[in-house]
Amino acid sequence: MRSRSRTYSLTFSIYSLILFNSLALHASEYLISYRYVVKDSALYNESLSISQAMKKCSGSPQIALELQTDGNKNLKKIISQNSEKFTEYIHKLGMHVEYKDTTNKAMNKSTTIMTLQTTCFTVDFNDNFAKIAPLK
Amino acid sequence: MKKVISLSLFVALMTAMFVGCSTKETPKKESDKSIAVAKEEVLGKNTSLRLVALGQGVAPTTTISPAQAYALAKKAAVADAYKILAEKVKGVRIEGEDIIGNMMIKKSSIHTSVNAMIKGANIVETNFKDGLCEVEVELTLSHSQFTH
Structure with missing residues (x-):
């Protein structure tokens, strides 16, 4: 009787360990997309979408970026605190440029859409900084 | 004499x-x-090609501080510089349209478009003066990047 209860507790602990590990692995992976629109040489619209990955991303981490966190573990807040550094980093990773221009009766209208397509990033939170790297 | x-x-x-x-x-x-x-x-074997673009951007009229104006103008200028790089690397699609009625031009319009992916460009210099932001961006292309 005792041995049966021991095996049950052992299997339960193994399953819980696997579940915990799988959750922990996915917790540090985020899907990030960024897009901004420039109309007639002035910024018109900007959007940054951040979401935790629901399943494990494939690929190995590429060029990493370190951002100051001050103990904060909310990625959206960390990125908004270091927005200039982060946007410069994203531009280096690669941005899709879509430009349209119309000239009608010597009047010119232009629209530029810059997009970072949805990319999976791995994020390591430490005490005072977070390390972000895209997975490819 | x-x-x-x-x-x-x-x-x-x-x-x-x-x-x-x-x-x-x-x-x-x-x-x-x-x-x-x-x-x-042209981009030859074992050589690299450096492309430089100067983008310009202005801040929207609704900014509340000079710092915000600078940040927004810089973003617009970077987008403009990337567009110029894309034009240089991939080219521009141009479409012209003239509508003529009773031997007169009723409507004349020109549409241009650019579609490209720019990776690894660096911001070299940024200037902000009188509400206009100018950003110089460089992109180095090497032959090995196109071997795949």
Whole structure:
């Protein structure tokens, strides 16, 4: 009787360990997309979408970026605190440029859409900084 | 005697003028050559090509502080610089449309578009003056990037 209860507790602990590990692995992976629109040489619209990955991303981490966190573990807040550094980093990773221009009766209208397509990033939170790297 | 002096002066002036014209013409030819060389610049094996673009952007009229104006103008300028790089790397699609009725142009419009992916460009310099932000961006292309 005792041995049966021991095996049950052992299997339960193994399953819980696997579940915990799988959750922990996915917790540090985020899907990030960024897009901004420039109309007639002035910024018109900007959007940054951040979401935790629901399943494990494939690929190995590429060029990493370190951002100051001050103990904060909310990625959206960390990125908004270091927005200039982060946007410069994203531009280096690669941005899709879509430009349209119309000239009608010597009047010119232009629209530029810059997009970072949805990319999976791995994020390591430490005490005072977070390390972000895209997975490819 | 006076006639001889005036004639010699006239001849000297004319020669000076012609010499001046000839010296002015030589640099033009050199610049023409340099333009021709710049047009023929291609990415060869074991070489790299550096592309530079200067983008300009202005801040929206609704900004609440100079810092915000700078940040927004810089973003617009970076987008403009990336667009110029994309034009250089991939080219521009141009479509023109003229609508003619009763032998008169009713509507004339030109549409241009660019579609490209730019990776690894660096911001070299940023200037912000009188509400206008100028950003210089460089992109280095190497032959090995296109071997795949």
